[in-house]
Amino acid sequence: MINKGEEVHNISSHLPFIVHLNSPIDLSLSYVNPRFTSTIGYTLEELVTGGSEIFSEYVREDSLELYPTLLELTHQANGNDFTFLHHVRQSAPRPDFRPLITITKALGRFDGLLFCFSAEPRQFGSWRNRMLNVIELDQFKLKNYQLFRLLTKRETELIKALAHGFSNSDIAERLFISRSTVETHRKSLKAKLGISSYRDLLKFAVAFDLVDS
Amino acid sequence: MTRKSLNVDGYSGEFPTSSLPGSIDHMIEAFKALDLYAKSTQEQFAQLTGQERRILSLIAVGHSNPDIAAQLSLSRATVQNHRANLRNKLDIKSDVDYVRIAVAHQLITL
Numbered sequence: 001m002i003n004k005g006e007e008v009h010n011i012s013s014h015l016p017f018i019v020h021l022n023s024p025i026d027l028s029l030s031y032v033n034p035r036f037t038s039t040i041g042y043t044l045e046e047l048v049t050g051g052s053e054i055f056s057e058y059v060r061e062d063s064l065e066l067y068p069t070l071l072e073l074t075h076q077a078n079g080n081d082f083t084f085l086h087h088v089r090q091s092a093p094r095p096d097f098r099p100l101i102t103i104t105k106a107l108g109r110f111d112g113l114l115f116c117f118s119a120e121p122r123q124f125g126s127w128r129n130r131m132l133n134v135i136e137l138d139q140f141k142l143k144n145y146q147l148f149r150l151l152t153k154r155e156t157e158l159i160k161a162l163a164h165g166f167s168n169s170d171i172a173e174r175l176f177i178s179r180s181t182v183e184t185h186r187k188s189l190k191a192k193l194g195i196s197s198y199r200d201l202l203k204f205a206v207a208f209d210l211v212d213s
Numbered sequence: 214m215t216r217k218s219l220n221v222d223g224y225s226g227e228f229p230t231s232s233l234p235g236s237i238d239h240m241i242e243a244f245k246a247l248d249l250y251a252k253s254t255q256e257q258f259a260q261l262t263g264q265e266r267r268i269l270s271l272i273a274v275g276h277s278n279p280d281i282a283a284q285l286s287l288s289r290a291t292v293q294n295h296r297a298n299l300r301n302k303l304d305i306k307s308d309v310d311y312v313r314i315a316v317a318h319q320l321i322t323l
Contacts, residue, residue, distance in 0.1 A: 136322070165310055
């Protein structure tokens with residue numbers, strides 16, 4: 001009878017992904033697969049004893065800030081998986097930060113432990129380009145967040161409506177304003193965001209979660 | 214809502230914890246929806262000629278008809294014709310649809 005730990009290790013050793021298990025209570029690491037260690041350059045023991053100092057060595061600053069929110073994301077996911085992007089330094093051959101996409105799921109069969117599978121964009125097969133686009137959009141979001149913050153509620157409503165393809169008269173009806181007001185808002189939005197095409201607009205809308213799927 | 218100060222990639226600013234870089238689920242959902250849209254428009258898209266696809270890409274990226282005419286060495290009237298054909302073949306109802314369908318079929322990225 002194989003114990004659960006062995007079972008995890010046997011499977012994870014053969015997957016072409018970085019695999020790690022985290023506690024659902026405080027996200028502490030309880031297992032990393034061999035690929036994790038060969039990629040990141042640390043063993044589980046080193047990570048557990050080294051603590052946050054090691055993390056700040058191999059994880060980019062914005063990604064470090066994301067980790068504490070992962071517990072909240074886990075609860076929100078309510079048993080479903082969720083995906084996040086982080087930038088980590090791999091031990092060899094290049095020391096720069098590379099993007100890693102991690103899919104996380106809490107497994108009831110393993111006492112709610114978080115199973116995390118990490119892959120690079122190139123490992124997503126035909127979705128490789130989509131993943132690269134997602135990474136680009138995440139960067140775009142980082143760079144444009146200050147702009148986004150300064151938008152009024154009206155303006156975000158307008159972005160939503162434009163992204164869904166509504167005409168100026170449709171929008172005027174929906175927002176209970178006149179057509180010329182819509183046109184004025186559009187002009188000011190264009191100037192505020194430096195947007196010059198519908199592609200820019202849709203990019204902004206997707207990055208900042210303003211489209212209904 | 215706590216705000217974190219970040220200095221990343223030459224960019225510095227403040228982020229609320231609910232909106233930190235790295236939370237990408239909503240983007241993945243958006244692209245999944247675009248994948249479905251691609252499937253549902255597969256037949257119409259397959260019927261586009263090479264030139265129509267080229268023109269669709271240029272429209273989607275934001276080029277004007279005169280620009281497109283210059284780039285492809287066509288007359289403006291020809292470009293207008295192609296544009297009308299695209300509207301009919303792909304059932305395009307608004308300008309943003311050009312972008313949506315081009316991204317869905319991976320002609321351009323967002």
